[in-house]
Amino acid sequence: MVGHSFMGAAHSQAWRVAPRFFDLPLRPVMAVVCGRDRARTEAAAVRLGWAHAETDWKALLDRDDVQVVDICTPGDTHAEIAVAALEAGKHVLCEKPLANSVLEAQVMADAAERAAEQGVRAMVGFTYRRVPAISLARDLVAQGRLGRIHHVRAQYLQDWIVDPAAPLSWRLQKEKAGSGALGDIGAHIVDAAQFILGDTIHEVSGTLQTFVTERPLAAEHAGLSGTASSAGTGPVTVDDAALFLARFTGGALGTFEATRFANGRKNAIRIEINGSAGSLAFDFEDMNVLHFFDGTEDAGVAGFRRIVVTEPQHPYVDAWWPAGHGLGYEHAFTHQAVDLVRAIAADTDPTPTFADGLQVQRVLAAVEDSSASRTWHAV
């Protein structure tokens, strides 16, 4: 695993827990964690439970005890690591967004396609697909329970930088993060919406906004929690918020909004879908619940059903607890690890593929282009 910050902790928990609840055809071993700083990486290895620590990711490619490279670093490093790992015959799990540009993402998708011919697998970490309620949403759409889809409204609302005194972390710097809310959280709702619909966005009209353009420099840039130094301020070079209208290939209209300035909303991922036969609504603040309106029912008793997605029938749930005992944020990472291991064992491509990640990247790029040109833009 490369990177041991927020995502590194989540992925470690996934590898640790997956074999304890799921029957896996292969047994994951947590071999090596890799970071830039030796002392911190070694401490992370102990804390997170990795057998070895490395400070150069290239070392992983030569190790026989590494079959999967799990990339949890900022987006600017994804392409180089992923392509090299695939070429070295290592399966790759790469955090989202796939890359910081369409060009890089294209290179990665090409590498993944070549690797697949050799049985080497690549997967991009759109983890929210594996929240049981979102998987169930996709299933209901695929079963036709919603009919023809008319509307998608998707929001990813956070508020962690609404305070202008919040420091300039790497996530606010374009050269590291590629973009701001758009790539960090907008990417998730683009993927989730396309995943649930089984459809793709083909054109967008969007706008990006940076509300606070100058922020205190952080003493260090390693995470969300850096504190302001006395070193002055620096420019925010990414968007604080990204809004766009979208048209899907199948005819649905979408509104998308990703922001870090929704005061009071910590991690609200909301997806609402209206079709000719029914509707769905999801909010990650209540992540074990999916609301479903069945429009074919008698109007006298019709209503949005609050499905508590903790039944054995529901995706992934059977491995966990009895009905009504909800899951948390990191369980989706466990499901991701499970699906990757199963795909590797079955010699099939796991989803979302790098091609899926590339498609999301194209949507994000079209939003940026649209914001610049102030017109609709094709994906």
Next chain:
Amino acid sequence: MVGHSFMGAAHSQAWRVAPRFFDLPLRPVMAVVCGRDRARTEAAAVRLGWAHAETDWKALLDRDDVQVVDICTPGDTHAEIAVAALEAGKHVLCEKPLANSVLEAQVMADAAERAAEQGVRAMVGFTYRRVPAISLARDLVAQGRLGRIHHVRAQYLQDWIVDPAAPLSWRLQKEKAGSGALGDIGAHIVDAAQFILGDTIHEVSGTLQTFVTERPLAAEHAGLSGTASSAGTGPVTVDDAALFLARFTGGALGTFEATRFANGRKNAIRIEINGSAGSLAFDFEDMNVLHFFDGTEDAGVAGFRRIVVTEPQHPYVDAWWPAGHGLGYEHAFTHQAVDLVRAIAADTDPTPTFADGLQVQRVLAAVEDSSASRTWHAV
């Protein structure tokens, strides 16, 4: 109409509005309002739209322009007025609780039975029955959608006297009000639960509590809004809260709680019912909604449905607005007036009858007895 305070205003609105939205077989005319104080009653007549004012309720019985006597006074006056009105051949609508004692209620029910033989009708004002969501709840139970009922949990939560400085209004004095939370609001949930189930409570185990036993005397005692005088304090002689367990004739178990000390709950009437085939949940804070769980559905998509009870199919709704345009508190009074007028025109007994009111009174009395004896008590 006798009385022109809170309930008088609500009943006036009902008589005013009912013929404007509903097709009625008879046309209500707002003839006479009656109060103790001439000036205030005449002002009320103008404000509320009554043609005449009287200060002695007995005068109503002699007037030819009065066919219905609508009793909106405190409970200690109900029996005398209602019995006299029925004997004078006037139809009677009487606010709840029917009376302050079982004995009085029994006298009233007997009078109503005699009057019915003469085609004179009597109805007690358990208005919440006519909230569309509660009517719908009864319909679903009657249709068997819940199966055998196992559980009822009913709460009526208010907080208007949680402040010990709230004055000693007539509602806190036993000789006027009969009881406190028990009769004022507990009566409503007893009636609503029995109404929805189509069943009666046959034994109870309860407890009454007065948290604040001494309060400032109000300058006047005419309503909820009296302000504290400098005249000192007086004893609270009714319960602040009433809690009881109940067994229904049909086998259901109930928990009931009525309190004026639920800080932050202004008028939360909650009724939840669990049956072998499904469940219902209602909260008056969201009065246009009924939650319904259909336990016969596939567990993968089952969930409490949030039925917005504003469809033309729903009870009373067709007369009002398009779907999604909710009703308010006083609409139930309009529905009550409509049903009374229709029963009179059809020469049938309206419900809830005085006998129904008597049965509720017996439940309340059993709760008081149980509280005193600290044992279960039959109704």
Next chain:
Amino acid sequence: MVGHSFMGAAHSQAWRVAPRFFDLPLRPVMAVVCGRDRARTEAAAVRLGWAHAETDWKALLDRDDVQVVDICTPGDTHAEIAVAALEAGKHVLCEKPLANSVLEAQVMADAAERAAEQGVRAMVGFTYRRVPAISLARDLVAQGRLGRIHHVRAQYLQDWIVDPAAPLSWRLQKEKAGSGALGDIGAHIVDAAQFILGDTIHEVSGTLQTFVTERPLAAEHAGLSGTASSAGTGPVTVDDAALFLARFTGGALGTFEATRFANGRKNAIRIEINGSAGSLAFDFEDMNVLHFFDGTEDAGVAGFRRIVVTEPQHPYVDAWWPAGHGLGYEHAFTHQAVDLVRAIAADTDPTPTFADGLQVQRVLAAVEDSSASRTWHAV
């Protein structure tokens, strides 16, 4: 009053009820209702409680017993009636949208300005402003409780024509209705958002969509409830859904969505506002509630507060019931009537003015232009 369908019934209820709960400086008398068909108009007069019936709106202008003309007809007739009434010295209350075009709206606003110089008043019926929770929202923003506003997301979701068999009512014909979801319901959320913020939209990027382009002809076109005839089908000439991004003069970003295809949402008006100091959220499905996040509170106890907007302190509420006894859809019409009467008596201009209505019309026109040109458009 001109028109006696859905809006006519709502306005009649307002005039009937307003003086019964509010102290008004003038006493409204329901003098004349006007419709095209004599028999139906006379029936409406009886049912709704108007003293007289006319079939030509021009007759109202000559009547001495008419001081206010209340226009409840389709949008294509507003300009002619309103201008004539104002010129005849009658105060005017005109349903929204003010007109079917900016040009007409401009003529009306000019007429209102001239009339105001003579003490003749004009008001446009953006009724939702007078839902207490929305009035409270404006007050909180005006008090600075939200700080600088970053985001507005507003949705008006209905589903009454999601069925392709729903007939071609006048609301689906451009020559009568001007536009579809955009003008009918989009206008409401534009006004509500601008009202709450105390700010105006200055540019938009939008798209309009008609999902069902051909519908059965209705036997008659007088309302929502027409049934399909055997006369074949006709083209839908208005939008089923309107989506747009918006920028406010003060720097806020907005997403707006108005649709008649949100299956299961009957009349969901949702407005969410995020500012630097706090946030608000409202949904008309729970119309007596406003959610407020105070971002200045300690994070350990901060959270969206569910304010039940039924306290005496809340706008308009004091005239009605005790705390916790909610209001319904039509109460906002009563508040509108109250405010109009008070403005007339005080010899001041009521709000929203025709100029406000014109500004909303300009936003709607900009959305249409933007949809056609596929670019951002200034208002």
Next chain:
Amino acid sequence: MVGHSFMGAAHSQAWRVAPRFFDLPLRPVMAVVCGRDRARTEAAAVRLGWAHAETDWKALLDRDDVQVVDICTPGDTHAEIAVAALEAGKHVLCEKPLANSVLEAQVMADAAERAAEQGVRAMVGFTYRRVPAISLARDLVAQGRLGRIHHVRAQYLQDWIVDPAAPLSWRLQKEKAGSGALGDIGAHIVDAAQFILGDTIHEVSGTLQTFVTERPLAAEHAGLSGTASSAGTGPVTVDDAALFLARFTGGALGTFEATRFANGRKNAIRIEINGSAGSLAFDFEDMNVLHFFDGTEDAGVAGFRRIVVTEPQHPYVDAWWPAGHGLGYEHAFTHQAVDLVRAIAADTDPTPTFADGLQVQRVLAAVEDSSASRTWHAV
């Protein structure tokens, strides 16, 4: 660890995960799992990650690699194992209810008291105390934010045996389980309510009910998931539902309801508390949320706050994810393990102690006595 079924899996996850997220003064090692059947226990050791397997719990007491005995077996075995373990100098974590009778619980509490003198610690597994929202609730009460407590209403609602065809598992047999809903889930809400209030119940009036008295015999009795055999039926010897009223030492009134017949409620633990200064409400179906009403606020903006309990300030949360990334059911077990390890290292008694468990047992016994005698019963 003794037992490897539902609770065994939850406890294993706790021991596995605790040291990965929390800084612990001692490092837990998962040494030995113990079960009755060798093959199944060995399989559990592999699956759950225990180094060794034993089939006799007494063997644990002699092993030097066992410092803590974690008891996850049915209640009838708790006393013997716990007392022996404590006497052998092993710290003990014992699942709730502490025992199947007050007598056994008393013996255990005495043993714990003696052991504590030797520095040997005992803790009972009322895990829900360690759900962050419930810990926060206690903190708010302890800080006086609720003032004097008037009301507690607590419900634990499940529905897993509402179907009469559900088999007769060990949980439905008195000799194994001690009681039904009362001890299994009622115990949790008794503990949680007492914990939050920092007060104890001193008298109760309750009733127990078995709705389905005969059920199909399960093929095996090892868990919730046994399937019906053709071996006929057997009697249900425990309660399906337990309801009781309670009085707390400090003057609060409580209503408690534990049932396995609340159709549609899978694991709804609801606790609502009303005090003179404020109120709290919690529902485990939305376990990362606590609702708090601050009655000292201006009524114009007061309302129940939906606190999303995922802030770094909140109990236990700092070790996990950024704000808004919710926890799941099993996280409370991890918190329990953390607190036990820290208490052992600090040489202090962890809570809840066996004495706390005994007190809960006394409440449960009083409910049973009250149900039998149909009167109030002291604890």
